[in-house]
Amino acid sequence: GAVVSQHPSWVICKSGTSVKIECRSLDFQATTMFWYRQFPKQSLMLMATSNEGSKATYEQGVEKDKFLINHASLTLSTLTVTSAHPEDSSFYICSARYRETGYNQPQHFGDGTRLSIL
């Protein structure tokens, strides 16, 4: 159980293109989804927290107009990197947490999206 699917797994595109990444919880309902960015050989950096039906909460230093997050349902959140540039190239990972009550439910991660901007 607790499978999170992320799509696409790898995308290469030209500078200036907007790229959408999908994150789906396949076998559970996720009240909250998270978007992380990870540079090679580094830890995960939380970009934003996405709650179903409400606006995402962005971490300090993350441009909300650059990284658009939509959490339209309890099983789907999307991250759109708008007008992507080479410095946006990175490994983007989403995670989802159960809808059940109780504190500190585990976060379950997708397999990430490797974004390369030429």
Add this chain to the structure above:
Amino acid sequence: QQQVKQSPQSLIVQKGGISIINCAYENTAFDYFPWYQQFPGKGPALLIAIRPDVSEKKEGRFTISFNKSAKQFSLHIMDSQPGDSATYFCAASRAGANNLFFGTGTRLTVIP
């Protein structure tokens, strides 16, 4: 400021040996401490987690030891196997909060 400090950065262990990774935290409000395993090109997978009301939790070859007074916790991998070669992240969070604070990661290599 790094909320969770992790060491070592890299670790090489012989097959069959014990791998030990350590983490320390400052925020006494943290009450949930998971460990994640990440293979190259994949997302992190939850390995094992502990709450501060116990000092140890064991699942198969993986054990978390927790020292509340020292604000430290560690992951022990017994009988380490080459398939355990991955990057391991400790993390911490507090009740009522969304954020997981990750350590900097330990790259484990188990040599045959």
